[in-house]
Every structure is written in C-alpha cells, then in structure tokens.
Amino acid sequence: MSAFEDRSTYQGSNRWTFGWMLATGYLFAFAAMTLSNPWSMEIGCAFGCLLSGLMIQASRSAYFLNQWDAFLHWAVVLDIFLEAILIPSHDHWGFLLCGLAFGTVIFSYRNHQLKIQSAG
Structure with missing residues (x-):
C-alpha cells in the first residue's frame, strides 16, 4: 500500500503525507548544506534528486x-x-523562513482546495 494512493481514498492526514515528507526533506537538505558547507552543492543535488523521485511517485x-x-x-x-x-x-x-513561507502557501492552497472539493 503506497503512501500516495488514489486521491479518492484519502482520509484526514493521508492527504498531507507527501507535504510532510517534502517539508522534512527541505529542512534536512538546508540544514545539511549549512552544516557541511564545502559539500553543500553535492548535498543539495542529492536531496533534490531524492525529492524529485518522490515527486514523480506522488504524481503517478x-x-x-x-x-x-x-x-x-x-x-x-x-x-x-x-x-x-x-x-x-x-x-x-x-x-x-523560506521553508515557513513555502509551507504557509502550500498548506493554505491545499486546505482551500480540499474545502472546495468537500463542499461540492
């Protein structure tokens, strides 16, 4: 059973599974880039590739x-x-702060769209 099942089967927090994974990955990526400065490009690209793969899975x-x-x-x-x-x-x-801004925009947009879908 995938964490990203068909949207019609989502209930409660399952609708946010990938969002939480993305937020966690974002914070870990930038913390790692900040703490290991000489390797920041390699670490950022590795996290970007990992999250891109998860994005493709979520999209499918x-x-x-x-x-x-x-x-x-x-x-x-x-x-x-x-x-x-x-x-x-x-x-x-x-x-x-950038992560907070991304999270606020995505959370607000998804929450609004979910309310529209549940009302209609």
Whole structure:
C-alpha cells in the first residue's frame, strides 16, 4: 500500500503525507548544506534528486489536487536545486523562513482546495 494512493481514498492526514515528507526533506537538505558547507552543492543535488523521485511517485499516485498544487510542490524541489548550484556558501539559517513561507502557501492552497472539493 503506497503512501500516495488514489486521491479518492484519502482520509484526514493521508492527504498531507507527501507535504510532510517534502517539508522534512527541505529542512534536512538546508540544514545539511549549512552544516557541511564545502559539500553543500553535492548535498543539495542529492536531496533534490531524492525529492524529485518522490515527486514523480506522488504524481503517478494522484497525490496532487490539481496542476497548481503540483507546481507549488515542484517549486520547493527547484529551490533546493537552485540554492545548491547558485549559492556556494550557506552560512546562515535564513532557509527556515523560506521553508515557513513555502509551507504557509502550500498548506493554505491545499486546505482551500480540499474545502472546495468537500463542499461540492
């Protein structure tokens, strides 16, 4: 049984399974890039690849509510890749605010869409 089953079978917190995995991966990726500065590009690319694979699995399992939901999740993965490649040194913990912003936008959007789906 997959964590990303058909969306019609989701109940309660199962609708958020991948979102929590993505948030955890995001925080671990940036914490690892900050703590092991010389290897930040390799670590960021590794986490980006891992999360990309999970994104593909989630997409195949119909986890996303619509294309915008998928786009918002992909933006998080893309951020990890871009930060790993374009910023050579991660020497602060500002990514926590960025993670909070991503989480707020995705949570708000998904929550709104789920309310619309349950009402209609």
